[in-house]
Amino acid sequence: MSKPTVLIIDDEPDILELLDMTLGRMDVCTQSASSMGEALALLRKNHYALCLTDMRLPDGDGMSIVRHIQQHNPDTPVAMITAYGSLDTAINALKAGAFDFLTKPVDLQRLRELVGSALKLNPPDDRQNEPSQDPLLGISPPIDRLRQQIAKLARSQAPLYISGESGSGKELVARRIHALGPRAEQAFVPVNCGAIPSELMESEFFGHRKGSFTGAVADKPGLFQAANHGTLFLDEVADLPMAMQVKLLRAIQEKAVRPLGTQQEESVDVRLLCATHKDLANEVAEGRFRQDLFYRINVIELHVPPLRERREDLPLLTRHILGKLAKRNGLPVPQVAEKGMELLCNYRFPGNVRELENALERAFTLCENQRIEATDLHLSGCPSPGSDDNADFSQIDHLEDFLDNIERQAITQALKETRWNKTAAAKRLGLTFRSLRYRLKKLGLDD
Template identity: 90%
Template sequence: MSKPTVLIIDDEPDILELLDLTLGRMNVCTESASTLNQALSLLRKNHYALCLTDMRLPDGDGMSVVRHIQQHSPCTPVAMITAYGSLDTAINALKAGAFDFLTKPVDLNRLRELVSAALKLTQSASEPEGQEQDPLLGVSPPMERLRKQIGKLARSQAPLYISGESGSGKELVARRIHALGPRTEQPFVPVNCGAIPSELMESEFFGHRKGSFTGAVADKPGLFQAANRGTLFLDEVADLPMAMQVKLLRAIQEKAVRPLGTQQEEAVDVRLLCATHKDLAIEVAEGRFRQDLFYRINVIELKVPPLRERREDLPLLTRHILGKLAQRNGLPTPQITDSCMEMLCNYRFPGNVRELENTLERAFTLCENQRIETSDLQLSGCPSPGGDDSQDLSQIDHLEDFLDNIERQAITQALEETRWNKTAAAKRLGLTFRSLRYRLKKLGLDD
């Protein structure tokens, strides 16, 4: 098996020599270029397992290298070498498609970790795909777009913000990104930030030493240490208290954590994926989330579509969920009537796939003779197919009052689903914030 070759682009002879020696000890061949034109010429003629490029070059910049590789050889990882403190430059490179970045002076341990991860990525791209089934079900255009984005983002080490409504499958997306990336053999550690008591949060995240507080009877590693060399998935990150946001920002910036009870920091290498059903930009604007932390975790945003935007996937999802329920209970998969499927396809599913799973589990339990009817679904506010639930006009005394009542119910439901966040409720209903505020006042709901 031939040795992989890495292209190093830098105009400083000392840096070229240092990287060449370090990679040589890793059994990796290197080629070097000291100008942008020389680098582009080599990239047009040869294929490389990895490209390391300095940001500043005599005749251009490293971003031109990133863009060239993204256009002509997107499977080649490229890492940017930037001056210490040039974080904005590094973030721009990640957004443009860079695999990762290094800062000068180059930390050799960090360099070796980066090269190893990149070579794993290149190797996995050249091997035939495994037999593992894609857990993300759906053939709708939004799901096909999501799959393409996941495939691209899995190749990067950039922090990723996964946005989407509750129950839409954000953790499933995070697990898929981890599985397709170079860290797949390392731990994937999911954390629900809203489920950790605030007084235990620092210990849970960063670990503690024996005797650091009452009840600390032994050393305990934190979640960052547990995810070292792997992926840390922070779900509901908007629920972190402000004091913890400060400590998380420092851990991300320094790539190190300090356990409770010690003054020594421990280096950690994690890929950070964050998610929340809240709108983080709104949380920042309203002072509940730090802007500097938002910029750090939101280098790239990935939006998971709600179920109502991919209704054509409902039959496939329904069959899959019912099949799993049948297998778990040792029973045959029940039939679902056409009218029942039509009802599911017409329902908005504010709770998304999680609500669909709960609905089908209830119907699975209630149905008779292995056949699910519309009555088994118990979907509130969903008219029966064929107009069976059409209104009896004799029951309507005044049309305006009747319509106001429907509007009041819809707005109240949206507010309850968004924990009375008016901005999020307006978005859920397809209204502007000003329009929602007017309707709340009109309906007497603005108290």
């Protein structure tokens, strides 16, 4: 098997020599270029396992190299070498598609870790065709777009902010990014930031030494150390108190943590993925989240679509969830009656996939003869079929969701009664055709 080849682009002979010697000891071949023109000529002729480029070049800059590689050699990871303190430059490079970055003077251990991670990357198509089952179920355009974004972002080491509503599957997305990336064989450490008491937070994140506080009877590594060389997933990151936000920012910037009870910092190599159901930009505007920390963790944002934007996935998700429940309980998989599936497809699911799982588990327990009827689902804010004007509205959580659901049911019923003739349905509902078309689009019924 031939050795991988790395392209090094820098106009400083001592840097070229240092990188060449270090990579040579890793059994990696190198080619070098001292200008952008020379580098582009080599990139046109050869394929490289990795490209390391300085930011400043005599005839251009490293950002141009990053953009060229993204356009012409997208399966080649590229890392930026920047001057110490040029954090903005490094972040811009990550946003442009760089795999990672190094600062001068180059830390050789950090260089070896970066090269090792980059060489573990397979071409994107190979990674997507792995035999491991894709846990992201669905055939809708939003879920297809999400899969494509995940495949691309898994090849980067950039900090990633995963946004989305509660129950939409943010941790599932984070696990998929880890599984498709170069750190897949290392630990994936998920943390619910809202579940850690504030007085224990620093110890939990960074570890402590024996005797550092009452009850510290032994040395204990923190979550950063547990995720070293792997991925650290901070869920509900908006719940971190301000004091901890400051310490987290330092750990991210320095790539090092200081356990309680010691003055010695420990280097850590983690890929950081963060998530929250809150609007993090609004939290910054309201003064509850540090802007500098937001800037560091939100290098790239990945949005997980809510379930109501991917309604065509509901039958597949329903079958999958019921199959798991049946297997767990040693029972046959129940069928969902037509009215039951109609109710599921018309509901807005403010709790998303988690709410769907809970509703189906309840229905699985209550249903008779392995058949789930609409009355077994008990969806919040959905009046049961046949209910009268005395229905109980005390359980309404989201008025907008409730009203949209009623409107959706009325429009669907009118379309069925008119054999899906939109002009006739609009007339039956007392709407103009234009108004009906707008409502169909708003409610996700315009397919």
